[in-house]
Amino acid sequence: MTRLLIKHAQMVEQPEQLIDVLIEDEQIAAIGSSLAVSGVEVIDARGALIMPGLVDVHVHFRDPGQTDKETITTGSKAAARGGFTTVLAMPNVQPVPNTAATLHEMVIHNHEKGLVHIEQYAAVSAELTDQSINDLVGLAQTGAVAFSNDGKGVQSAATMLAAMKAAVKANRVISAHLEDNDLMGHGVVDQSVADQLQVAGIDPLAETSQLARDLVLAQATGAHYHVAHLSTKNGVELVRLAKLHGVHVTAEVTPHHLLLDTTAIHTRKDVNLKMNPPLRTPTDRAAVVAGLLDGTIDMVATDHAPHTVADKAGDMVSAAFGITGLETCFPLLYTHLVRPGIATLAQVQRWLNQAPAKAFKLSAPTTIRVGQKADLALFDLEHAHTIQADEFASKSVNTPFIGEKVYGMTVATIVDGQLVYRAD
Known part of the structure; x- marks a missing residue:
């Protein structure tokens, strides 16, 4: 069973309060302010936005x-x-x-x-x-x-x-x-x-x-x-x-x-x-x-x-x-x-x-709540990042935004409870 604990994340609905999210077997198992769980992989969001x-x-x-x-x-x-x-x-x-x-x-x-x-x-x-x-x-x-x-x-x-x-x-x-x-x-x-x-x-x-x-x-x-x-x-x-x-x-x-x-x-x-x-x-x-x-x-x-x-x-x-x-x-x-x-x-x-x-009547989750499928993304809203041509995961880099300074780069992405992307 996949178990993953996200610590210290910010939600859109409650930006002033950091939360923890426990994921077990493809679903959100618990949400709290200071969850203590042993034997799980931990992602410290450090205040990143979770959506x-x-x-x-x-x-x-x-x-x-x-x-x-x-x-x-x-x-x-x-x-x-x-x-x-x-x-x-x-x-x-x-x-x-x-x-x-x-x-x-x-x-x-x-x-x-x-x-x-x-x-x-x-x-x-x-x-x-x-x-x-x-x-x-x-x-x-x-x-x-x-x-x-x-x-x-x-x-x-x-x-x-x-x-x-x-x-x-x-x-x-x-x-x-x-x-x-x-x-x-x-x-x-x-x-x-x-x-x-x-x-x-x-x-x-x-x-x-x-x-x-x-x-x-x-x-x-x-x-x-x-x-x-x-x-x-x-x-x-x-x-x-x-x-x-x-x-x-x-x-x-x-x-x-x-x-x-x-x-x-x-x-x-x-x-x-x-x-x-x-x-x-x-x-x-x-x-x-x-x-x-x-x-x-x-x-x-x-x-x-x-x-x-x-x-x-x-x-x-x-x-x-x-x-x-x-x-x-x-x-x-x-x-x-x-x-x-x-x-x-x-x-x-x-x-x-x-x-x-x-x-489009999709099964994609639209809320973060216990029992919901764990399709989640974390975004760093605090630190500036300059978009570089050599960092793309796509095969192609045909974009006019190379060199632009932005905020909000992805920290981690989770699909069906599995970590599929994590920033260096």
Whole structure:
């Protein structure tokens, strides 16, 4: 039987009182102020914050098919180092999980190779692009946590309508990567800065036109529709209005869209600032921050998108879209939102644990109490840390946050009562 004792930890709900947490056989066995237990491994938290393990509903682990970028093993190590104990892996891999057989292999592989809980999305339609939908009910029965064509926008309204109807029958969420191909074109940055950079721009309507369509379809079908990586002011307003009208919609925003905007591209011209959706204007960034704070946006998700050095070589035109995010998410949010007083730790806990677990009906624990499954994370809120390229557990280090000073690095991560990450 696994036995682990965490000493002197701080809880979000009671920051003034340090607690001890005893873990036995995958569960929290006791919580107290000065537990004395013999024959257990002890972690002295030294005042670090203890939280239910973080949940990320949007990661790319590239496995199978692109394991030079990431694998289930390295991706789950990155998740553990970031304090995440449950992640949802997107289906834009090779082969795409279109069938029950393919999905079943991925579910087994995730379980066998993952250090954390890795739930698997299945594709809405074949190869993420076909206009006819897959057997969503059958895929749900095989283990699909939700459905998405992430990496591709669903171009046909008829396809999305059929998918929503099937998702209702399957009792699963439809998560949408919003990208109208005609409006996206060959754009690589937000349209507002394209001319200055002398590259093709991405019209914000590529996001909002599909969003408006899908919200109407969600209202008509009653489907639970989830908006991936919302990035525009108009998009926030559309989601806010839809919620007022009773549409079952949830939305996520990434740390990079909360903290960066097009001014960073002008200042740094770093290819690690190239992502899809692109960094938007300062007005858009302010809107997604406001939307997160007022509850229009429900959660934060990293859209962890690892790439090789070669993928990210070149310029804004030739480099691949996407950045990693699992290992920097919590410290970035804590440093830039909590420490300045913009948000509270309770809000961060809701965005990174309670809201995603509730929205996707996950078994991930959302409280710290006796009898609860021991999925936990500890974070050092007191000491500064400079993010270094050579410290990442992910195979890839394509992030614009290298060199940034942050607070809130992960001290330890525990999954099913097992210590899966501990800082040096």
